[in-house]
Amino acid sequence: MEEGRIADLPGEYLPGLIPLDVDVTHVLDVLCSGGYGAWIVGGAVRDSILGKVPSEYDICTDATPEQVIESFEDTIPTGIKFGTITVKSGDSQYEVTTLRTEAGYGDGRRPDVVEWGTSLEMDLSRRDFTMNAMAYDCSRELLHDPFKGKGDLATGNLRAVGDAQSRLSEDGLRIMRAYRFMDRQEKGIWKPDKELSEALIDNRAMLALVSIERVWSELERIVLGQNAGIVLARMNRDGVLPAIIGYSIPLVNFELLAEAPRDLEFRIAILLSSLKPLELNGILTRLKASNKVIKRAKLLHFLIHNTPHKNELRLYRKVISGEVKTHSTLLSLMGKDTELVDKALGYPKEVECLIDGEWLMAKTGLSPGMRLGRLKDWLYRIQIERGYTSLSQVETALCTITWNHGEPEDWPRPIWP
Secondary structure, three states: OOOOOOOOOOOEEOOOOOOOOHHHHHHHHHHHHOOOOEEEEOHHHHHHHOOOOOOOOEEEEOOOHHHHHHHOOOEEEEEHHHOEEEEEEOOEEEEEEEOEEEEOOOOOOOOOEEEEOOOHHHHHHOOOEHHHOOEEEOOOOEEEOOOOHHHHHHHOEEOEOOOHHHHHHHOOHHHHHHHHHHEOHHHOEOEEOHHHHHHHHHOHHHHHHOOHHHHHHHHHHHHOOOOHHHHHHHHHHOOHHHHHHOOOOOHHHHHHHOOOOOOHHHHHHHHOOOOOHHHHHHHHHHOOOOHHHHHHHHHHHHHHOOOOOHHHHHHHHHHHHHHHHHHHHHHHHOOOOOHHHHHHOOOOOOOOOOOOHHHHHHHHOOOOOHHHHHHHHHHHHHHHHHOOOOHHHHHHHHHHOOOOOOOHHHOOOOOOO
């Protein structure tokens, strides 16, 4: 590999620390051959030290954004204002960010003043946590770790770079990132040191300055973490979770998450099971969760508190369909009886209506309209409930119901409950 400009701080020789493919090697070589410095930073360094293969590679350089653009054929000015250019190499894309200094965080999220720099040490000093403030020179195989992040990784210590109060007051999103980094999946929980612990509580009001989409993005990842119950319980105690959702959650809900599958809507339904449906809907709507997430979370939340009667199992199976197994898991986790729900699994979840409008008009003399449509729904419900499989059975049912009397708005429909 080409050797670029050497960093302005010492490094530890760690050969082969980061596995490189041809695409990322090309980006580093182009920058270094141009006389610039180029280092892998952040998550890729952290993951490599932990023995994981990085899922993405972020690169920092002393080349200005304009020089980065000039150096490559295919680039996107993703965040050029803050020095970030997306570089395409082969089938991959990499964020290349110019070394910089920052001043002022008037909006509690982004710096007021950004100046391009040449000091790797100064660039690393503005990062959030020590585990993320490391850089690797791939050509010289040197790890630059001025804040001892490697040691914190070894001991499971979550520590801010420099003064914790300052780091969190600069960017409220770092509060959410701190809780997410506490969950080290199979490695358990990494605890923040005393300074960071205090700063998380002291600066929680900063979350109000962060876009709700970013808060939700981090919260979603926390909820799906292997140790989500422990992390969310701490967020609740620290007053951070109530600041986000507007409610305090009973301790038992966090304990239940330890046994919950890694299913986002399932976990949301469990976490917020003590709240009313309208409260759940309000929280997810305000957090700008997707419509798909809101719809399914509301369904699962409803199912926690509702089970079918023994005479409506066929209809329940048809309407709830593939979520019946999920319902059984939810009830079991909550310590509730699953007998009827499990019995419903024996009935078909796919039931096609045996009649159509033409057949029904021929049998009844009705014209197209609400009365015809609602009568078809009524017969479809009877078909499902009774397990009818033939047209003659539906015709017999038609002869036994008083469809020529009453208001169609009051007729039964194929819905549950």
